[in-house]
Amino acid sequence: MSEQTQESQDPTVEQGQEPKGSVSRRAVIGWAGAGVALGAAAVGTVAAATRSSDEEAEAALKAVPDIEFYGEHQAGIATPVQDRLHFAAFDVSTTSRDALIRVLKEWTKAAAVMTGGREVGTGATGLAEAPPDDTGEALGLPASRLTLTIGFGPTLFEKDGKDRFGLKAKRPEGLIDLPPFPHDNLDPARSGGDLCVQACADDPQVAVHAIRNLARIGMGVVTVRWSQLGFGKTSSTTPEAQTPRNLMGFKDGTHNVSGKDTPTLDEHIWAAPGDGPEWMTGGSYLVARRIRMHIETWDRTPLSEQEDIFGRTKREGAPFGKQKEHDAPDLAAMPKDAHVRLAHPDSNSGAKLLRRGFSFTDGSDGLGRLEAGLFFLAYQRDTRKAFVPVQRKLAATDALNEYIQHVGSAHFACPPGVRKPGEWWGQSLFG
Ligand SMILES: C=CC1=C(C)c2cc3[nH]c(cc4nc(cc5[nH]c(cc1n2)c(C)c5CCC(=O)O)C(CCC(=O)O)=C4C)c(C)c3C=C
Numbered sequence: 001m002s003e004q005t006q007e008s009q010d011p012t013v014e015q016g017q018e019p020k021g022s023v024s025r026r027a028v029i030g031w032a033g034a035g036v037a038l039g040a041a042a043v044g045t046v047a048a049a050t051r052s053s054d055e056e057a058e059a060a061l062k063a064v065p066d067i068e069f070y071g072e073h074q075a076g077i078a079t080p081v082q083d084r085l086h087f088a089a090f091d092v093s094t095t096s097r098d099a100l101i102r103v104l105k106e107w108t109k110a111a112a113v114m115t116g117g118r119e120v121g122t123g124a125t126g127l128a129e130a131p132p133d134d135t136g137e138a139l140g141l142p143a144s145r146l147t148l149t150i151g152f153g154p155t156l157f158e159k160d161g162k163d164r165f166g167l168k169a170k171r172p173e174g175l176i177d178l179p180p181f182p183h184d185n186l187d188p189a190r191s192g193g194d195l196c197v198q199a200c201a202d203d204p205q206v207a208v209h210a211i212r213n214l215a216r217i218g219m220g221v222v223t224v225r226w227s228q229l230g231f232g233k234t235s236s237t238t239p240e241a242q243t244p245r246n247l248m249g250f251k252d253g254t255h256n257v258s259g260k261d262t263p264t265l266d267e268h269i270w271a272a273p274g275d276g277p278e279w280m281t282g283g284s285y286l287v288a289r290r291i292r293m294h295i296e297t298w299d300r301t302p303l304s305e306q307e308d309i310f311g312r313t314k315r316e317g318a319p320f321g322k323q324k325e326h327d328a329p330d331l332a333a334m335p336k337d338a339h340v341r342l343a344h345p346d347s348n349s350g351a352k353l354l355r356r357g358f359s360f361t362d363g364s365d366g367l368g369r370l371e372a373g374l375f376f377l378a379y380q381r382d383t384r385k386a387f388v389p390v391q392r393k394l395a396a397t398d399a400l401n402e403y404i405q406h407v408g409s410a411h412f413a414c415p416p417g418v419r420k421p422g423e424w425w426g427q428s429l430f431g
């Protein structure tokens with residue numbers, strides 16, 4: 001399933017109705033909208049005009065279909081890339097396998113609800129004496145194409161030689177500890193993790209709300225190890241749409257794997273039967289790298305040098321020697337150390353990655369420089385045959401290395417999708 005954009009398939013939901021015990025956040029907009037309407041009638045035409053533009057904006061938001069949570073593959077991999085990211089890596093703080101399974105079940109229920117634009121549990125209201133089930137900051141907001149994608153890190157299976165949850169024998173061989181690469185400057189506090197959740201949405205508040213509620217549900221069992229906010233997707237899975245630009249000002253994602261290209265997804269992105277343990281069939285391996293950009297140095301670099309570094313033109317994104325962005329590249333026309341020449345499948349025995357990264361700026365670094373870069377996310381069928389050889393090549397000779405540094409790293413096995421209500425994240429692994 002490459003396009004997962006149907007309406008919710010939760011069987012407790014009649015088409016167009018809300019499931020029992022879960023409140024639509026849009027219903028809240030409805031009431032708020034009614035309040036605005038009454039107020040507007042009282043105060044005249046300016047307010048009435050505001051109301052009508054609010055209603056238009058609300059109608060436009062409602063017209064965007066949710067991305068389906070249930071399916072053969074997890075949403076958030078081949079589905080269209082949203083504008084915002086909140087990525088969180090968690091450590092498991094309990095030794096109890098049962099407690100971990102309980103959280104994974106709770107998380108799955110909450111994920112299905114939130115990706116449908118509904119409130120968690122009994123919502124943001126309830127007993128005055130208890131904290132509400134839902135933290136509430138997404139009340140009134142639509143689902144905003146929220147997707148939540150879970151992954152399991154190497155340390156969930158084995159840490160310091162210990163088989164923590166009886167999973168050691170189920171660790172995929174492909175879920176390697178990533179090797180060190182030249183120029184890496186990895187911060188352990190921004191690397192690794194027993195679990196990860198990638199939350200993508202068109203509204204940052206919706207993505208942040210989702211991670212916050214999962215962290216709340218997991219309290220006492222998991223803790224957030226590190227997290228990363230991202231904006232301005234730097235790669236898309238929809239090549240027919242305009243290609244986004246990264247913080248270096250270049251179109252990024254031109255030659256990415258399309259979410260509609262089923263043969264390529266099957267060959268390069270989804271784990272297939274026989275690849276490793278059966279529980280990963282239909283899943284994918286995720287590499288996350290926090291890559292800092294030396295923006296100020298880049299901004300002093302001449303245009304021709306910037307273009308030489310990528311092997312593509314800045315404005316059009318055309319490969320060297322060609323006119324248009326999507327013209328087939330002639331790798332020999334690019335400098336030998338050009339990023340695109342080195343990363344292209346023809347230079348890497350055909351290896352392909354599905355890139356899904358986001359830009360980040362986390363303020364400045366205290367030395368007057370922007371703390372900014374690319375939060376690189378890439379999915380693949382086998383990291384040993386895709387990210388590792390490509391990154392080895394890039395780390396060795398990429399001209400871009402003068403302007404970037406890898407400062408965080410993590411690797412996760414993302415299981416196949418939850419096919420129907422009642423199933424849960426990790427069921428194939430723990431079952
Ligand atoms: C190990 C994999 C890769 C890392 C790490 C990486 C970092 C990185 N990339 C850019 C900007 C661009 N990358 C582009 C293409 C591209 N990059 C990779 C892999 C990694 N990039 C691949 C496989 C490709 C596609 C090559 C091809 O098949 O042509 C481009 C060109 C446009 C495009 O096709 O996307 C840009 C621009 C930055 C800034 C960066 C680290 C900060």
Ligand SMILES: [Fe+2]
Nearest residue numbers: 252339340343
């Ligand atoms: Fe790249």
